[in-house]
Amino acid sequence: MALEPLRGHTVVVKYGGHAMTDDTLRRAFAQDVLTLYRAGVRPVVVHGGGPQIAAHLDRLGLRSDFLGGLRVTTPETMEVVRMVLSGKVQKDLVGLLNEHGPHAVGLSGEDGRTLTAVKRYAQVGGERVDIGLVGDVARVNTAVVRLLLEGGHIPVVSSVGRGEDGQVYNVNADTAAGALAAALGTRVLVVLTDVPGLYADFPRDERVVDRIGAAELERVLPGLDGGMGPKMEACLRAVRGGVGVARVLDGRAPHSLLDGLVGGAGSGTTIVPDPTDQTDPTARGAEVEGVARVAPAPAPGS
Ligand SMILES: Nc1ncnc2c1ncn2[C@@H]1O[C@H](COP(=O)(O)OP(=O)(O)O)[C@@H](O)[C@H]1O
Numbered sequence: 001m002a003l004e005p006l007r008g009h010t011v012v013v014k015y016g017g018h019a020m021t022d023d024t025l026r027r028a029f030a031q032d033v034l035t036l037y038r039a040g041v042r043p044v045v046v047h048g049g050g051p052q053i054a055a056h057l058d059r060l061g062l063r064s065d066f067l068g069g070l071r072v073t074t075p076e077t078m079e080v081v082r083m084v085l086s087g088k089v090q091k092d093l094v095g096l097l098n099e100h101g102p103h104a105v106g107l108s109g110e111d112g113r114t115l116t117a118v119k120r121y122a123q124v125g126g127e128r129v130d131i132g133l134v135g136d137v138a139r140v141n142t143a144v145v146r147l148l149l150e151g152g153h154i155p156v157v158s159s160v161g162r163g164e165d166g167q168v169y170n171v172n173a174d175t176a177a178g179a180l181a182a183a184l185g186t187r188v189l190v191v192l193t194d195v196p197g198l199y200a201d202f203p204r205d206e207r208v209v210d211r212i213g214a215a216e217l218e219r220v221l222p223g224l225d226g227g228m229g230p231k232m233e234a235c236l237r238a239v240r241g242g243v244g245v246a247r248v249l250d251g252r253a254p255h256s257l258l259d260g261l262v263g264g265a266g267s268g269t270t271i272v273p274d275p276t277d278q279t280d281p282t283a284r285g286a287e288v289e290g291v292a293r294v295a296p297a298p299a300p301g302s
């Protein structure tokens, strides 16, 4: 895939916390996003920050527990998640992207009701387990993200959502990115993680699945462990919801974003829709609000 066909198109990039732990990697990521932007592609960054949340919890003497790849989130944990994702990780990333110009603008999924969440349970051994304030994306309002894109900005979104019940929820960042990509109708969703892609025989790491169709992914999804479960579920929902292609790439390799988009073949795992997916709007998994309806800003003083 070259950059030229993406000119003028929106690309959602999920930037995982493991790919941000090293300063060289962070800078290479920021350079890649800016290269896309300068080439006329419209990047939207959705970021995680799992390791950064864990470090902060640890400092406070709080535990990090995961079930089905999702963090068990007590009200106390939720405060830390919100603070670290929207207040720290996001601001550091926005600062880095803005070193060469006022391009990036950070927003939480709560802002402009971008992500409306509903309580989500973990599936463990076929059982539904309550993991606290963890949310799934029920509805996406793309209005603010579109407004920023149309204003020539790079939206940087944290995966915190608010429910209709007024509760703030911890949304897995892959889930948030997949839902936003589907709602925006992007051509490409790129997911940067800490492995070279989907291993065929995890935990063995000899073979990375090069390409997988939605139906086949749906079949293997229940057997996936840890963080790969929510990640692949998010890619599946994205391609089922109209995204042209999802690519899971190794975020530990500098410039993997650009290399993966330009180089194409040979890197990561590519998830492609089934021929029927593109015409099935009910498969989005989240309701979409505000698509193509960007309200004009109110006149000053009104
Ligand atoms: N089939 C698989 N292929 C690759 N990784 C897998 C697989 N099953 C489980 N995993 C685990 O999923 C992890 C990636 O998910 P996660 O830790 O949530 O990453 P991120 O922080 O980038 O979102 C890998 O580090 C690996 O331990």
Ligand SMILES: CC(=O)N[C@@H](CCC(=O)OP(=O)(O)O)C(=O)O
Pocket: 015, 016, 017, 018, 047, 048, 049, 050, 051, 053, 069, 070, 071, 081, 134, 135, 159, 170, 171, 172, 173, 174, 227
């Ligand atoms: C519910 C849930 O698990 N939320 C994640 C949100 C951050 C995230 O997804 O970060 P990475 O992309 O770095 O993994 C968490 O609390 O860690």
